[in-house]
Amino acid sequence: MMNAARFGVGVQGIALAERAYQHAVAYARDRVQSRPVDGSLPAAGAIIHHPDVRRMLMTMRAHTEGCRALALVAAAAFDAAHAHPDAEVRKQNQAFYEFMVPLIKGLSTEMSLDVASLGVQVHGGMGYIEETGAAQYLRDAKILTIYEGTTAIQANDLVGRKTARDGGPWRAASPRRSRPPKGAGGPRQRRLPGDGAAPAAGRQAFVDAVDFIAGASRSNPNAAYAGSVPYLMLAGNLMAGWQMARALIAAEDRLAEGVEVAFMQAKIATCHFYADHILNKAPGLRDSIVDGADAVTALALESF
Ligand SMILES: Cc1cc2nc3c(=O)[nH]c(=O)nc-3n(C[C@H](O)[C@H](O)[C@H](O)COP(=O)(O)OP(=O)(O)OC[C@H]3O[C@@H](n4cnc5c(N)ncnc54)[C@H](O)[C@@H]3O)c2cc1C
Structure with missing residues (x-):
């Protein structure tokens, strides 16, 4: 429910x-x-x-x-x-x-x-x-962002249940990773924005964040949960970026067939924008999660 x-x-x-x-x-x-x-x-x-x-x-x-x-x-x-x-x-x-x-x-x-x-x-x-x-x-x-659980409550679920406990990112995504979307892979990868640099950097940022959060969730829970919302944003942007990459490939194929030209051109432009302006922020989020965790709780409670 x-x-x-x-x-x-x-x-x-x-x-x-x-x-x-x-x-x-x-x-x-x-x-x-x-x-x-x-x-x-x-x-x-x-x-x-x-x-x-x-x-x-x-x-x-x-x-x-x-x-x-x-x-x-x-x-x-x-x-x-x-x-x-x-x-x-x-x-x-x-x-x-x-x-x-x-x-x-x-x-x-x-x-x-x-x-x-x-x-x-x-x-x-x-x-x-x-x-x-x-x-x-x-x-x-x-x-x-508040009802049906605030953003932090969604992020707690992602960190606690879906990452630390279930190993979620890997188990949940693995069937899809082993069956790449039609058109992905091989020479088509070259058609991804920036030769796929933003998706590759985003994926690496996500892997680093998962490793850090899964590792810290028991040994240093404050550090793991300090980055919970940035981790949700990183994971969400990466997953959405994956869909935009699929959309880009599909739109290029349809454009080559001359189907709904204006719509396909707009989709392609929007997918490139997503990679260059949204997905490319993933490494910065990774740095906040992994390198910036201590800064979140450094200020003593009485100093606020
Ligand atoms: C207009 C409106 C309609 C609503 N409708 C319904 C409804 O129909 N049915 C219903 O059941 N409820 C409803 N709600 C309630 C809503 O679901 C809660 O307000 C919401 O889940 C947040 O809970 P809270 O108000 O107790 O905030 P709190 O839990 O007090 O949260 C305050 C702040 O602390 C943070 N926080 C709290 N706990 C944690 C934690 N463990 N980790 C990190 N951060 C934390 C939150 O993220 C938030 O920033 C409604 C609320 C509003 C405003």
Whole structure:
């Protein structure tokens, strides 16, 4: 029951983020302010021409698409866990789904808060004006990180049950690792953003974080749990990045066939943005988890 509720709240976050994105795009096309830096317009133009506004919109879009893909993959695993004829496959899918639930609840809701905040930022001062509706998304997103277990409670589940106790990342992901998605591997790897550098660095960061957390969870629990939320974000971003890499490969194949060209081009651009602006933060999260654990608890309680 808790898994269903947590999954549902994660999907609420994705829906809210999508709406905040669409709202921000509409405003950015309409609001006129300043001349574009590239001189593409003779006078002031719509703010969507400004590179930083496009950065904000791409961040909103990439986060939303990554989390949506993650939720769909988890939902498919849930179906297979209940309906697949092979008991071993059902078990593997159940383990994978259970590993994914705290990621979907924790990442998608924190992501929706960031996306809604960027939506207000795209609106500038108008973001504070209730009639625009931008602030409503931000207010609504905040509760998603709290109810059905705060982000820290999702992270505790990920660290305590799904990593330290079950060895979750390896057991849950292994059936999928041994069966790479159609189109992955071999020469196609070269088509991943940056020749696959961001996915490879992200994966290594995740491996380091798992080793540290699994090792410290008994010997130094404060250190393990100090990095619990960054670990959830690292794992979630890596898993979402994996789905974006799959989407990239599929979209390139469809584009080559001339199918839904504009949609495929947009998907490819968004996948590259995900690798260059979101997945590439994984090594920094790893450093916070592994090297920064002591700094979290260094300040004495009475010094706060
Ligand atoms: C609008 C709204 C609707 C709600 N609807 C429902 C509902 O329909 N049904 C229902 O049962 N509940 C509902 N709730 C309750 C909600 O599920 C809880 O508020 C939520 O789970 C957080 O618990 P808490 O309020 O006791 O916060 P606390 O547990 O006191 O948490 C306070 C802070 O401490 C942190 N914290 C607490 N324990 C730990 C820990 N072990 N490790 C790390 N950090 C920790 C939390 O992450 C948080 O940052 C609702 C709450 C709100 C605000």
